[in-house]
Amino acid sequence: MTPEQKSFLTTAAAAAAKAGHVWPEYAACEAALESSFGTSGLATRANNLFGMKQHQHAIYGTLNLPTREFENGQWIQTTAAWVDYPDQASCFADRMATLQRLSPVYPHYAAALSAASGEDYVTAVSETWSTDPQRASKVLAIYDEMAGDWDATA
Numbered sequence: 001m002t003p004e005q006k007s008f009l010t011t012a013a014a015a016a017a018k019a020g021h022v023w024p025e026y027a028a029c030e031a032a033l034e035s036s037f038g039t040s041g042l043a044t045r046a047n048n049l050f051g052m053k054q055h056q057h058a059i060y061g062t063l064n065l066p067t068r069e070f071e072n073g074q075w076i077q078t079t080a081a082w083v084d085y086p087d088q089a090s091c092f093a094d095r096m097a098t099l100q101r102l103s104p105v106y107p108h109y110a111a112a113l114s115a116a117s118g119e120d121y122v123t124a125v126s127e128t129w130s131t132d133p134q135r136a137s138k139v140l141a142i143y144d145e146m147a148g149d150w151d152a153t154a
Helices: 003-018 024-035 041-046 088-102 107-113 118-129 135-146 149-153
Strands: 061-071 074-084
Touching: 003 024, 003 088, 003 135, 003 149, 024 088, 024 118, 024 135, 041 061, 041 074, 088 107, 107 118, 118 135
Parallel strands: none
Antiparallel strands: 061 074
């Protein structure tokens, strides 16, 4: 892992903690996977670290960008309306609000919010959050690669 990637993870974990996100270090690893460690166009242009699509009732601005979605067993190209956040903490706060709002509809979100460990959180939230069937294992690999560096940045 590069120094820039480690820096992104520690900054994102601090923003997640500031926003009250459960398991902030694991949420930072999710953000790293979803945003290519903060270097994706969506992250750099809109502070959107999770690929959050615009809500029915928009609170923040909108940015339309092309994307790939895994549907019916294959990747497809499409364009989507994404949330444009003023900062990373707003992104993490909206992420938590989304998980809480949708937890009655998606049992995996409810399980993630009440998870007893970060690993359980990632596994549960990944069941519904992403179209990538390997998402949870990828997020956990990022967390494991950061390993003891979490303690060094606390």
